[in-house]
Amino acid sequence: MSAPRAAGGRVPFGARLAAAMDAHGPLCVGIDPHASLLDAWGLGDDAAGVREFGLRVVDALGGRVAAFKPQAAFFERHGSAGVAALEDVIAASRAVGTLTVVDAKRGDIGSTMGAYADAFLADGSPLAGDAVTVSPYLGFGSLAPAAELAARTGRGIFVLCLTSNKEGHEVQHAVGPDGVSVAAAVAAQAAVLNAGAEPMGSVGLVVGATVGDAALETGTDLVAVNGPLLAPGVGAQGAGERELAAVFGAARRHVLASSSRGVLAAGPDADGLRAAAAAAAADARAALRA
Numbered sequence: 001m002s003a004p005r006a007a008g009g010r011v012p013f014g015a016r017l018a019a020a021m022d023a024h025g026p027l028c029v030g031i032d033p034h035a036s037l038l039d040a041w042g043l044g045d046d047a048a049g050v051r052e053f054g055l056r057v058v059d060a061l062g063g064r065v066a067a068f069k070p071q072a073a074f075f076e077r078h079g080s081a082g083v084a085a086l087e088d089v090i091a092a093s094r095a096v097g098t099l100t101v102v103d104a105k106r107g108d109i110g111s112t113m114g115a116y117a118d119a120f121l122a123d124g125s126p127l128a129g130d131a132v133t134v135s136p137y138l139g140f141g142s143l144a145p146a147a148e149l150a151a152r153t154g155r156g157i158f159v160l161c162l163t164s165n166k167e168g169h170e171v172q173h174a175v176g177p178d179g180v181s182v183a184a185a186v187a188a189q190a191a192v193l194n195a196g197a198e199p200m201g202s203v204g205l206v207v208g209a210t211v212g213d214a215a216l217e218t219g220t221d222l223v224a225v226n227g228p229l230l231a232p233g234v235g236a237q238g239a240g241e242r243e244l245a246a247v248f249g250a251a252r253r254h255v256l257a258s259s260s261r262g263v264l265a266a267g268p269d270a271d272g273l274r275a276a277a278a279a280a281a282a283d284a285r286a287a288l289r290a
């Protein structure tokens with residue numbers, strides 16, 4: 001894959017995210033309207049419910065956290081009305097000036113990847129936030145349309161590398177005939193795309209805060225990536241300050257810790273959400289900015 005072109009006149013995603021993390025702390029709040037949370041918040045498990053849920057989170061935390069990460073699946077399960085709700089949540093987040101990482105985990109052959117890129121990364125698309133999560137398991141090169149469009153529009157991508165679930169191990173730790181693990185190869189290819197970018201590039205990786213010493217075990221060089229490292233697994237999946245510091249070590253300054261249920265469980269009260277997000281951000285800052 002060729003290196004993406006520089007964004008025409010726009011501040012690239014990596015630089016915008018670095019500034020947001022400095023201003024608000026290295027925390028991303030996931031917007032995951034689980035059926036159980038909708039019930040606890042007094043909302044219906046339908047498109048109107050997920051829309052209201054997302055808008056309440058944006059209203060309570062907009063301008064107070066580095067980023068939001070709406071989980072597309074929870075919106076898509078309500079069909080076209082749910083997708084429209086996701087569009088409204090992305091628009092609301094844009095309106096309050098908080099970065100949005102749309103967690104859609106898309107990945108396909110290059111020609112189809114171009115269509116996904118148009119949906120999540122093109123100017124004027126209602127589903128475009130500031131970045132999108134993508135899957136490299138059809139080959140890292142298949143992500144070229146997304147990496148290139150992101151670079152042209154000042155947006156970013158987060159490539160799955162070492163995911164927070166235990167099943168990810170069987171694919172991501174696999175070692176090729178060249179002796180390089182899948183995770184290490186993904187990270188190395190992201191590093192090529194981020195070479196020379198300051199303060200960091202716009203091609204990030206997803207590395208779970210729950211993965212322990214997986215980076216070491218797989219030979220994955222997280223420092224060399226020179227891009228943002230999205231770290232889900234904080235809160236409900238059990239990771240906290242200690243795990244973040246242990247997983248990321250010398251790469252910690254580029255980490256955006258992500259918590260969904262750990263913060264959302266404090267809702268629907270806006271003050272409760274703010275207190276939970278502030279506590280999670282303080283923990284992330286202590287672990288990652290020391």
Ligand SMILES: O=c1ccn([C@@H]2O[C@H](COP(=O)(O)O)[C@@H](O)[C@H]2O)c(=O)[nH]1
Nearest residue numbers: 071163164208232233236237259260261
């Ligand atoms: O490796 C990964 C990649 C993505 N996720 C997503 O993050 C949130 C986690 O939610 P919590 O409630 O904080 O557990 C969810 O949307 C996942 O799909 C992940 O957990 N791990």
